[in-house]
Amino acid sequence: MTRYVMVADLRRCVGCQTCTAACKHANATPPGVQWRQVLDMETGTYPQVQRTFVPVGCMHCADPPCEDVCPSTATKIRPDGIVEIDYDLCIGCGYCAVACPYQARHIVHKRDLAYGKEAMANEDKRFDEGRMSVAMKCNFCQGRIDKAKETGQTPGIDPEVTPACVNSCLADALHFGDKEDPDSNVNKLLAENQTFRMHEDLGTDPGFYYIWDKNK
């Protein structure tokens, strides 16, 4: 069995948004749509304040609410844990976007361009009509992950088969790998550090872990 998960080390993340930008490149998301982004969060009251940068996106839950509400079965969990959307089946009803506790889903009904009037060559090149009026979200760069089966490479270790956000991370804050493999990079990180998952109490069993020093 395989379950791919993401691990974000909040002690290392600096909120630079390089992962956000790299994701936009890798997945050609339209303006305003970010499958990966980093939140800038503040807690406490002056002068006892803490500011934290928190990468978010689809949590690839093992029990995802988006799947439960999907009337067309477009949203499915793959055997490797990746929550995917079949754009051919999706009817763009938006139930999943409402159901997702992580606000990870986006639906775009009309083509939006970076500079408003005129499409740039890269926008034309990568425009995909099939992604209009359907739900979109982070898919852990599943095309890369699938390539690993052909090449024998290891997702999370070999850049060619690793999500773009992880590859781009300047601080080595983002990690990706197979949680079911006891020797994997992510299992090592989870074993050695204190971690939490977002909204764990909702019972969605997210596949996105955060490393954090509870004492800080």
Next chain:
Amino acid sequence: MSTSKKIAQYCYQCVAGPDFLTVKVEDGVMTEVEPNFALADVHPGAGRACVKAYGLVQKTYNPNRLLTPMKRTNPKKGRDEDPGFVAISWDEALGLVGEKMREIRAKGLRDEHGYARVAASFGGGGTPTYYMGTFPAFLGAWGPIDFSFGSGQGVKCTHSEHLYGELWHRGFTVAADTPTSNYILSFGGNPEASHGVMGISRHADARDRGAKRVQIEPHMSVTAACSSEWVPIRPKTDPAFMYGLMHVMLHEMPRERLDLPFLTDHTGSPYLIAPNGYFMRDPVTHKPMLWDTKRGAAVTFDTPDIAPALEGSFTVSGLEVGADDEEWQHEDIQVETAFSHLVKQMEQYTPEWAEDICQVPDGCIRRIADEFVSHAQVGDTIEIDGEILPLRPVSVILGKTVNNGWGGYECCWGRTLLACLVGALEVPGGTLGTTVRLNRPATTRQASVAPGPDGFMKYPMNPTDKDNWQETPKARNGHDTLVPLSASSPWSQALGPTHFAWMFRKESPENWPEVSAPDLWFVYRTNPAISFWDTKAVTERIAEFPYIVSFAYIRDETNHMADILLPECTDFESTQLIRVGGTKFSESYWDHEGVALRQPAIEPLGETRDFTDIATALAEQAGILDRYNNAINKGAGGIPLKGDHWDFTLDTDTKHEAEVIWDAMCRSASAELTDGEETDGLDWYKENGMRTRPISRLIWYLFPEMKKQKLRFEMPYQEQLYRVGKQLGNRLHEKGIEWWNEQLKEYEPLPPWKDFPGIWEQATVNSGGDLKDYPFWLLTSRSMQLAWGSNSSIQMIDEVAKNMHGHRAMIMNAGRAAEMGIEEGDLVEIKSTLRATKGRVALKQGIRPDTILIQGQFDHWVTPYSKDNPAPSMNTVVPMSLALTDATGSSADIVRVAVTKLAGAA
């Protein structure tokens, strides 16, 4: 059939570069930027590129790009004048510029005032050099050029650090030895936003291994967020905090906790100070003296086999040499060491005293002093490449507004001195310089070290003696006349008081020559019309320039006044080979050195041209093609084309294509890096991206070179600066110049605390304001996403930047805002005594209640996209003034303002 390939590139949009990347090209269209992991083993940033590099695809395809040369049709210039740009051919554009250049050469390269008729301004801390191909060869071939019209430096750069850093430890900029440091005191330093890929990864690794960083600044920056502790200090009071630390170290701790051998043997601490404030010198050799405890006598500093006294009072005879060679012969007088003077000076600066000024509890200052010294591991050593060096894993770094403007001298001095007290200057784990720009040669910091007469490093101070002082400035900002520390390297003009070139254009101060407009001004990758202080005034001065040639990517506020726009190929469309490795700005510390290539990933869009081809055409038009080619042969393009065993020099009478020039450059670089064994050309680099060779990490540290040359760090006592200041005062007063008198007071041998916030408060009062009406300190802070490179006009970069709370807004303390009835998103006016700017409010807890913060410089009114996304800009409201200029010619991004909620605004 569809094609897909990945092309190796570098990004050098900011001084923290270069970053490495590949850009994917699918069917001739660039689609995706990715890290270049093939270079991960040699690049300290593991082959990754910062967020800004991901904007370069949009930059290339930006529909607002200028794709053909343009000429102005409206002779009137000004913000409200439509330039009436019309498209023209390259032949016409180059012909028009050529005509102007030939006219200037016929008249003479300097005007009737002695100023160069051609001026040029480039932005980004020298980074445009990495994009302008062989244009430096054109500039070199031309002759005198005035680089002194600033585009933000002085007020936007770490200005005092540049000058004092180079004086004391060859540190044009200064950094922590982060991979080894365990305790970093950061006074407004912002490595997480400013030090790029290399800085971010180094500091993340340091945090991982438990290093502690204390961030001392009025607002909680990205760096404070990633630090162990945030100390919200009152703005511009950082020297008081440092002096409080030094009081604790010098008056409350046992002396043995300091690095006494380092102070005694590697600094000027034991030098004896005579009654008039100058060193006590040997009457015959004029060398400074110290007290030798072995002999029980004063001896010159370079006497063999001595044991100098670090502190104490001694009866000594000797010669004291003051300004303009004034001499005093002393017989059997009581003198003390420089260190003893320091100890006395610091006695008054208790933590309790500092608390009143900084609004930081005295206990916090005492604790930090103790932590700093405890982490210094005084006495420990480490082996680096076979050499045993001191290990002092504590460092101090400074940020903008701390290390520039009034108080910058005191902060740089305090920073360097804190390091010296525990022996943590230029040793592993300590505080390090990065590179040199004023001292020469600039190949390495070590190469620039040469002995001076007093046992310190020689520094190329602009002369202040009667015979050699530059009475009439050669550059319009007067750096050679007013700022001895700015030296006379190719960078010096840009490191003087660059705002004076603008200010004095309008009205020269008393007994100062008229400052003429240049006959021709070249502008590239800079936008002073929005990036300086008092941008309205700068814009008005630009509009007075008779002929402006802008190498332009898009229309902007500065080229709004241009006569000719020349569209150059952008980052991914042109060719350039640059040197990489060694040690450079920010935190670029490499274990390799070599060269890297930027290359066309696609055919240039429209009529845009490779900058090298533009430079060659301009050289031909100016009639200096042979000199231009000769300059390229000598290395003005980055690599000399001839070495001991190779010769790829170009024929000097031929107009060479860019590819031919860069092929020769590539071949010569290959030969240089392999001692002549390889001569791979451009095609090899297009495939491989870069070539490097390993170097010793010892070059990160200056201490071994200082030890080798038996030199001391010029700390703590600034006898040289004291003399230079007196002499400069004499010269200026002889000329009837009294308006630099406040600046002359900065030349203190041991700088005392001054009321630095009071200088800005007084400026508010002097300009007609009542302080109670301007209760806030307005500051700025680096946006990693938007800084440099016109990134606010790149939609994708602007989009991701907005994920950071407060971008394109005014950040304010939430509690203070509640008291004023201001809520998140409210539209407010931010007003100084100069003028006002408007913006939306972002509320935070992580900012002092008396402080507000605006990130970036966004008052665009021409730049496409940016002008339609309004944001407040502090540049609009910060006055440009002599009173706010310190002795190094810099000021700081700080001003007192009022904040008013605009009625009726949603």
